[in-house]
Amino acid sequence: MHPFVEHRERVLTGCWTPQHGVQVTSSTLPVPWLAALDRLGHDLHVRQYGSRIERIDWAAMYDPDGGAVWLESAVTVEGRNPDGLGGNGYGAQVDANVDEALVSMADLVQLQVANAHTAWPWGDDGGFMSPHLVDGVAVWIDRTGSSTPIGTLDERR
Template identity: 55%
Template structure:
């Protein structure tokens, strides 16, 4: 895996440990499907929640490239896993004002967005818990 993707995965993993709503996440499996027509890849994830059988692979089918930078790779990974996590009843991250947060790429930076439109850079949720 390219270095920017390894770093992005590490940042996403920290966020998954920082905030959870519901049962804890034991691990996330990743699958990458390549699409030669767009010269890109699609990320799928399967989430295992404590006390629940492993989930099925799913995601948002956001296309990216293997040579994407860290921010874009992080945004694609978070987007892929967020719906899978929510479907299992473990929504992350949970905004301070309530509500499931979503991922956005804002000016090339991967951000969490709450239901009020407030954003915060990924990897920095520890300061607000």
């Protein structure tokens, strides 16, 4: 096992389902992280393209050397077995505010959803929306450059 992975600490476990939303099983993360996860869970209900997401299991991992947290996801889509926990992207500092944590989590979850062959979130004009921090606010930006705060998406018009 890689030495970096050996000393990371699991600081959150939970899941998301369309029926129950975000459910945190255990967490030692600060409150802003839980608020960010709730906002992210709202947007998971809408704008999926391709197979529907049935469940996402989560484990957040903390690196004590760098002070960052990464949200790993195991995505289950209709008619398929769950993928294993993973995440490829960047973490946020454990003392991050809600929006900083949210952008990191949205990026990590979005990539795992894509690895499960589903697109999320899908823009009004097609294509992925991508998470960004703009003037301190976590937003989804579509391919036209329009932005929507993360946690406020509705169904495509």
